[in-house]
Amino acid sequence: MFDDIFFPHTAGRYRAAPLVERREQYLVHLKATGARRSTLRKCANDQLSLVRLLGLEDGDRVSRSQIEVAAAAWSRPSGRRCDRAASPKTRDRFVNHGVRWLAFLGWLDERDDGRHPHDAEVHAFARWLREERGLSDATVQSYRKAADHFFGQLATKGVRLSALGMTEIDDAVAAEHERGAWSRRTRHDYAQRLRAFFLFAEIRGWCRAGLAAGIVAPRFMADETVPKGLPREDVVCLLASVGGDRAIDKRDRAILMLFIAYGLRTGEVGGLRLDDLDWENAILRVRCPKPGRTHLWPLSQGVGHAILRYIREARPSGFGRNLFFTTHAPIRPLDRKALGKMVRDRLARIGVVTGRRGAHALRHAAAQHLLDQGTSMKVIGDFLGHRDPSSTTIYAKVDLAALRKVAALDLEGLV
Numbered sequence: 001m002f003d004d005i006f007f008p009h010t011a012g013r014y015r016a017a018p019l020v021e022r023r024e025q026y027l028v029h030l031k032a033t034g035a036r037r038s039t040l041r042k043c044a045n046d047q048l049s050l051v052r053l054l055g056l057e058d059g060d061r062v063s064r065s066q067i068e069v070a071a072a073a074w075s076r077p078s079g080r081r082c083d084r085a086a087s088p089k090t091r092d093r094f095v096n097h098g099v100r101w102l103a104f105l106g107w108l109d110e111r112d113d114g115r116h117p118h119d120a121e122v123h124a125f126a127r128w129l130r131e132e133r134g135l136s137d138a139t140v141q142s143y144r145k146a147a148d149h150f151f152g153q154l155a156t157k158g159v160r161l162s163a164l165g166m167t168e169i170d171d172a173v174a175a176e177h178e179r180g181a182w183s184r185r186t187r188h189d190y191a192q193r194l195r196a197f198f199l200f201a202e203i204r205g206w207c208r209a210g211l212a213a214g215i216v217a218p219r220f221m222a223d224e225t226v227p228k229g230l231p232r233e234d235v236v237c238l239l240a241s242v243g244g245d246r247a248i249d250k251r252d253r254a255i256l257m258l259f260i261a262y263g264l265r266t267g268e269v270g271g272l273r274l275d276d277l278d279w280e281n282a283i284l285r286v287r288c289p290k291p292g293r294t295h296l297w298p299l300s301q302g303v304g305h306a307i308l309r310y311i312r313e314a315r316p317s318g319f320g321r322n323l324f325f326t327t328h329a330p331i332r333p334l335d336r337k338a339l340g341k342m343v344r345d346r347l348a349r350i351g352v353v354t355g356r357r358g359a360h361a362l363r364h365a366a367a368q369h370l371l372d373q374g375t376s377m378k379v380i381g382d383f384l385g386h387r388d389p390s391s392t393t394i395y396a397k398v399d400l401a402a403l404r405k406v407a408a409l410d411l412e413g414l415v
Contacts, residue, residue, distance in 0.1 A: 033330035146193035191217035263366035
């Protein structure tokens with residue numbers, strides 16, 4: 001492996017250093033994920049520096065904080081054997097290479113990696129939700145995130161789960177209200193998810209009985225807010241910004257057209273596979289994680305052309321049947337988080353830096369555009385994949401033209 005990325009005399013020095021098999025094993029793995037030669041060389045250099053600074057031996061357990069201490073020493077001119085210190089970005093790269101390498105080997109000690117004392121209980125709760133309740137991964141993650149957030153706050157007070165009372169739970173929910181960063185709906189969902197965890201904890205005898213029953217979620221009115229979609233001119237500008245010939249532009253154009261044309265969710269776009277494209281019949285198969293169903297859409301010519309261009313000219317091959325992948329190593333399928341970040345970054349580049357800027361804003365924009373064209377609520381509901389008609393009626397609140405007509409009706413002296 002070292003002969004592939006270094007000149008012969010340099011490759012010999014890397015082979016002669018300690019833990020050669022462990023270092024080479026990870027480099028082979030990186031290359032298989034699509035890493036470039038320059039990336040492999042940087043990683044190999046960082047590995048060797050980490051071995052030297054920490055005196056690593058086979059099977060050592062190393063924490064992230066130890067890697068960060070080593071990175072601080074390495075980033076100094078004497079540590080790098082050059083005349084200037086490393087930049088913060090270069091130092092972060094050193095830490096990331098070290099963390100990923102040791103995690104790959106199973107040597108990373110994660111006990112001090114921001115975990116709270118009740119991580120094992122939360123993990124058991126998440127496993128129960130997934131295996132016994134059959135909830136989707138996205139839903140399980142939202143419940144786990146709420147429990148982790150609660151216990152992260154609790155850890156600073158030194159209160160154990162077995163000694164927990166209603167006061168601590170009420171204080172945690174109230175603290176989010178005082179912080180003012182969450183909407184009423186978010187605080188409501190947070191309390192509901194904590195209630196589910198404490199029901200689970202009571203059954204297993206981890207906490208006092210009756211805690212779950214005492215959790216009262218803050219009230220909110222369903223559909224009290226107006227959907228925040230993007231103006232049509234911003235949507236058009238966004239699509240125009242991905243007209244380049246770079247691989248990432250070809251990929252992002254295909255993704256954005258799916259969001260804009262069909263109002264898909266990030267989980268639906270992230271779950272697309274090559275087999276979901278029926279080119280002969282111009283059909284797109286979309287799996288909907290939220291309702292748990294599969295929808296068939298007519299594949300429009302514009303969207304199909306964008307996807308086909310990406311597949312032929314920019315999609316990495318040999319990494320599986322998923323449709324969309326990262327453009328840089330490690331090559332992996334795009335998940336919900338990466339898709340949301342891509343949309344936000346693209347919007348920021350065209351100057352949209354305020355308001356709701358995630359992929360769901362494009363879904364709302366698609367629904368609003370259909371409403372503006374006079375499309376019925378039933379058709380819009382079918383278009384968005386809503387099972388409950390009430391999920392679609394919220395869009396009537398933003399049809400100002402229709403509301404003005406209602407306000408102008410002559411009620412014949414009734415008022």
